[in-house]
Amino acid sequence: MTEHETTPETTGDSGGTTTVVEGTKQESAPVAAPPVPVASDHPDRWGRVDADGTVYVKTADGERVVGSWQAGEPAEGLAHFARRFDDLRTEVELLVARLSSGAGDPKHALTSAKHVRETLKDAAVVGDLESLAKRVDHVLAKAEEGLEKAKTAKEAARTQSVARKQELVEEAETLANESTQWKTTGDRLRQILDEWKTIRGVDRKTDEQLWRRFSKARDAFNRRRGSHFADLDRQRGVAKNRKQELVEEAEKLVQSDDWGPTAGRYKDLMVEWKSAGRAPKEADDVLWQRFRAAQDAFFARRSEAFNERDAEFGTNAQLKEALLAEAEAIDPGSDLEAARNQLYKIQERWDAIGKVPRERVRELEGKLRAIEEKVRGAVDAQWRRSDPEAEARVAQFRERVEQFEAQAEKARSAGDKRRAEQAEAQAKQWREWLSAAEAAVATR
Incomplete structure (x- = not known):
C-alpha cells in the first residue's frame, strides 16, 4: 500500500456530528420528495471503483472522487461507500419521520438538515445523491414550516397570557378601589397572585408593567383595609367605654325598690347598649354578662316583691268579699238609721283593708256602690215620706x-x-x- 492510499478507516465520514444553530427559510415547503433508494442494494448504479482503487460516485455534474479502496475487491469497496450513504439516508429519513409525527423539534431538524446538506457536496459516499438532496430540501421546508407554526403558537400563547394578566390586574384594581368585603377580597387577591405565578410567556417589559399595576392595587387595598380596621378599633374603644358606664349604672340600680321607674330605666339602658356599637369581642362578652346579671337580679327582686304583693292583694280581695256579704245583709227598710251606721262602719273597714288585684277592683267596687245606692235610695224615700x-x-x-x-x-x-x-x-x-x-x- 502506497503513502497516498487510504483505507476504509481513514477515509472521511459523511455522518459526522451535528451542531445546533438557528436558521430559517422563508420559501414555501416543496412537494414531498420520493423515498431515496437504498444504495447498498445496487451500489454499481451509483458509482464505480477503477483499476487503481479510486472510488467514484455519479452526480448530475458527472463523476466525483469520494475515496480509495486498496483493502480488497473493488465490489467490497463500492459496497462500503454505499453503506455510508445508507447511514446518511437513514439519518435524513429519521428527521422526516419525526417531523411528520409532530414529535420532532423543528429547530433541531432544521440545523441537522442544513448540516447534512453542507456535507453532501463532499460526502465520501456512493448513492443517489440527487434524490437525497431533494429529501433534505423536503426536511428543510418541513422544519421551517414547523418553526413558523411554533412561532405563531408562541405568539398566540403570549397574547393570551398578556390578556389574562390584564384581566387579573383590572379585577385587582376594581377590588382595591371599591370592595369593602375585606376577608373575601384579601382571599381573592391571594388567588390572583397564585394564578399570576402560573402564567408564562409574557415578555419582560409587559410583565413588569402589569406587575407594577397589580402590586399597586394590592398595596392600595391593604392600606384601605388597615385604615378601616384602625377606625373600627377606635370605634370599639369608644363603645367599650360607653358600655362600661351603662354596666356600672345597671349594677347601681339592682337594689332599687322604685319598681316602675327603675324598670323603665333598664329598658332605656338596653336601647343605649344597642346603639353604643360593638366593643372588642372579649370585652364585649364580659360587659354583656355583667349587664345581664344586673338586669336579671333587679327583675328577680321585682318579681318576688310583686308575688308577695299579689298574695297580699288576693287576701284583701277575700276580706272585701266577706264585707260585701255583710253589706248585702243590710236592710234599710226596717231601720234606716241602723243601716246607715252599719254601712258607714263597713266603709271604714273596706278602706282599711287596702288594695286588691287590679283585675278585681271594678267588680268589687261596683258591688259596694250598689249597696250604697240602695241605702241612699232608702234615705231619699224616707225623706219623701x-x-x-x-x-x-x-x-x-x-x-x-x-x-x-x-x-x-x-x-x-x-x-x-x-x-x-x-x-x-x-x-x-x-x-x-x-x-x-x-x-x-x-x-x-
Missing part, C-alpha cells in the same frame, strides 16, 4: 261632711294620698245626703 227631726238630720249630715273633709285634709298633710282620696269620696257621699236633707227641710 216624712221628715221628722229634719233639722237634726241636716246637722248630723253636715257634721259627717265636716268630719270626712277634716280626715281628707289630715291625710293630705301626712302625704297619704290613698286615704285622702277615700275620705273625700265619703265626704262627697255625705254631702249628697246633706243636700237632699236640706232640700227636704226647705220644701217642708
